[in-house]
Amino acid sequence: MGAYVARRLLALLPTLVLASIIVFVTVRLIPGDVIDLMLSQNDVSADRKSREQLITLLGLDLPIWQQYGRWVSGIVLHGDLGASLWQGTSVASMLLARLPVTFELGAIALVVGLVIALPIGVYSAMRQDTRGDYLARSFSILLLAVPSFWLGTMVVVFPSIWWGWSPPIEYAQFAESPATNLKQMLLPGAVLGAALSAITMRLTRTMMLEVLRQDYIRTAWAKGLSERLVIVRHALRNAMIPVVTLIGLQAPLLIGGAVIIEQIFVIPGMGLLLLDAVQQRDYPVITGVFLMVGVAVMLINLLVDLSYGLLDPKVRVKT
Amino acid sequence: MSAVLPPLAAAKAQGQGFWIRLWREKPLGVAGAIGLLLFLVCGVLADSISPYGFNEIAPIDRMQPPSWAHWFGTDNLGRDMLSRCLYGARLSVIIGCTAAVLATVISALIGIVSGYFGGKVDLAVQRFVDAWMSFPDLVVLIVVVSVLGPGMPQIIGTLGLLLGIGGSRIVRSAVVSVREHMYVHAAQSIGAGAPRILWRHVLPNVMAPIIVLLTTRVGTVILAESGLSFLGLGVPPPAPTWGGLLSGSGRTYMFQGPWLVVAPGLCLTLLVYATNVFGDALRDLLDPRMRGSR
Numbered sequence: 355m356g357a358y359v360a361r362r363l364l365a366l367l368p369t370l371v372l373a374s375i376i377v378f379v380t381v382r383l384i385p386g387d388v389i390d391l392m393l394s395q396n397d398v399s400a401d402r403k404s405r406e407q408l409i410t411l412l413g414l415d416l417p418i419w420q421q422y423g424r425w426v427s428g429i430v431l432h433g434d435l436g437a438s439l440w441q442g443t444s445v446a447s448m449l450l451a452r453l454p455v456t457f458e459l460g461a462i463a464l465v466v467g468l469v470i471a472l473p474i475g476v477y478s479a480m481r482q483d484t485r486g487d488y489l490a491r492s493f494s495i496l497l498l499a500v501p502s503f504w505l506g507t508m509v510v511v512f513p514s515i516w517w518g519w520s521p522p523i524e525y526a527q528f529a530e531s532p533a534t535n536l537k538q539m540l541l542p543g544a545v546l547g548a549a550l551s552a553i554t555m556r557l558t559r560t561m562m563l564e565v566l567r568q569d570y571i572r573t574a575w576a577k578g579l580s581e582r583l584v585i586v587r588h589a590l591r592n593a594m595i596p597v598v599t600l601i602g603l604q605a606p607l608l609i610g611g612a613v614i615i616e617q618i619f620v621i622p623g624m625g626l627l628l629l630d631a632v633q634q635r636d637y638p639v640i641t642g643v644f645l646m647v648g649v650a651v652m653l654i655n656l657l658v659d660l661s662y663g664l665l666d667p668k669v670r671v672k673t
Numbered sequence: 674m675s676a677v678l679p680p681l682a683a684a685k686a687q688g689q690g691f692w693i694r695l696w697r698e699k700p701l702g703v704a705g706a707i708g709l710l711l712f713l714v715c716g717v718l719a720d721s722i723s724p725y726g727f728n729e730i731a732p733i734d735r736m737q738p739p740s741w742a743h744w745f746g747t748d749n750l751g752r753d754m755l756s757r758c759l760y761g762a763r764l765s766v767i768i769g770c771t772a773a774v775l776a777t778v779i780s781a782l783i784g785i786v787s788g789y790f791g792g793k794v795d796l797a798v799q800r801f802v803d804a805w806m807s808f809p810d811l812v813v814l815i816v817v818v819s820v821l822g823p824g825m826p827q828i829i830g831t832l833g834l835l836l837g838i839g840g841s842r843i844v845r846s847a848v849v850s851v852r853e854h855m856y857v858h859a860a861q862s863i864g865a866g867a868p869r870i871l872w873r874h875v876l877p878n879v880m881a882p883i884i885v886l887l888t889t890r891v892g893t894v895i896l897a898e899s900g901l902s903f904l905g906l907g908v909p910p911p912a913p914t915w916g917g918l919l920s921g922s923g924r925t926y927m928f929q930g931p932w933l934v935v936a937p938g939l940c941l942t943l944l945v946y947a948t949n950v951f952g953d954a955l956r957d958l959l960d961p962r963m964r965g966s967r
Contacts, residue, residue, distance in 0.1 A: 380816055454751045487777040499946035501896055504938035507919055511934050610809030614900055617964070628812065629904060644808070644816050653809040659967045662915035 362656055373648045374429075378422050425641075435645070438631075445642035448627060450632075453646070456623035459615065460527060460542025460608045465599065466540055467550035475558025476590060482611030490555070497552035502611050506618040507544045543617040546611050546628050547623035556619060557600050561593035568592075588608045595662060607649045694958060702954020708947030712940075716763035721739045725754035728911045736930050746932035749922055755914040755934050761937060762846065764914050765944060768825065768898045772832040773890035779884050781839025784844025789852055799845075803883055806840045810897055825908050831895050840886050847879040854878075868919040888952035892945045899941055915941045 376514065409415050428434040478490040513519045526534040557577035565571065566589055574584045581671055613625030620626070625645055631639035696703055715722065724743075725731075731751035740747045741821040745754035813835055814828075821827040851857065852875070860870050901907040902916030910917060917923075920936040927934050 357788060367799055369804045369807070373807060374803055376808070380813070381820060407882070462780070491719055495949055496942075496946060499892070499942050499949055501899060501903075501938065501945070503900055504919060504934075504941065507924075507927070507934055508938070511931055514928060515931055517760075606807065606809035606812075612809035613809075613811055613815065614904065617904060627817060632815055632906070635819065640816055640819060644812060647812050648804070648807045651809070655697055 435642040462548035466547025471554035479562030494555040584608035605654040699954035705950030716766035725753040727760035745936040769895040773831030776836035777887040780840035785840035788845035788848030821877040892948035
């Protein structure tokens, strides 16, 4: 297993390099001249420094490939992502502070999504083409169409109008006050999870339908096993592999969704950091968040790949 | 014979048969198509069917709840929400269709070239697509718009490129299987050049997944654009995008007038729902292999 993990990490390297180039090119090359943009828009961050200072700060006086080399070697050798133009704090430390918040939000969303999706998906497959199945499927297509920022907004607006209730604004860390923290995070997590559950539900149903037609399921029924055993131990476990893959594929969706949800519920995660940085045109921070998000998605997908071994003994033997 | 014909060609051979099949087998898909058409008509005719201008300020009618005069109510400046939603439909439809077409063309180009030539080209392209797909759409959009500044052309271009690169996977996988078909080998053996083979033999046979991709992209684009407008990075005001209506001053006055939240969100949900349902039906009929892939 250790060798397999090492091999997979190694295979990740070229993708990582390409991702870093994408980040670099997107932020540094498209605008032509970041400095002009910063000065022309009378940015707070630009006002406080002169043109030359900004150019040296961003390293724009060097040729492009040198800029890239300097940026990458800074990250690889010193874990240095640069410093915020506005606050002067290191981007890496800002990211470290925000990362757990977004991860918690994502984890809650994932759990909520699965709790909604799995039972309904399994039920839908077991009772294919019944009224319950149609209802479940319509529900999932509807969830897919509801934008999470609308759902989030309604969840904030209507309880406040009807019952005078609104989610707490002041953010508390989980370690400091778990109860307050969960009170804040559960609702946004659920809103994010609702969007996630739609696709998972559909795939669970499709995969269960496929698995339920297999010979070994017929054997399990013939042995006289209870429905619960057939479904949970024989069918669901085999149907889960594509579903787990899908969860990995949805990681970008989850992080993208978190940006909007964090904005609505004022949760100080990576999304809010990115939006604040965009408003202040704080390019080192934008670059840092951009890169971090890509790396996080890659690592999540790696973990998903590794989890196959737990679900599928065939994969375990091969590795 | 029909076993040899790819699904789309088979559907074409039946002529009108496709729409009759859609009507018979996928009534919900037809409903989706009609819904989509309705929004399209609303968008095109926004000028003539809107009861008021989208930016027509009427201080006397501020914050009116829905009534016969204002079906969707009015906002804090007395602007009619129905009219704003109708003009919003125009923006959503324009952005949705152009960006989806652009994305599909890019997907087809990358997918066909990468899938047909294979080897090193394919490897390099696929690694790039891998890296690209690890960035969430919305995050890329936010970063690019922060650099280029908000505006319709930027959003259409970015969304087209963004979804185009991601979607190339689907086209590629179709091309990889078509590449091995007898008629492609036959064309190669009589000395047909790559561009001719790609245009005459490969493209027509991967049209089914391409069309399905196009319909599913419309919904994705519309949602992404509204998300961006919601964050204040989309089409700048006073253009009434649905996402924009839910943010900014709309957000401030929502608690006094909840109808400000309901109308734009409902339009958005209905349009995306209609596109999804239609896209699903189209996929089931044209390309059964992709069933459950989304």
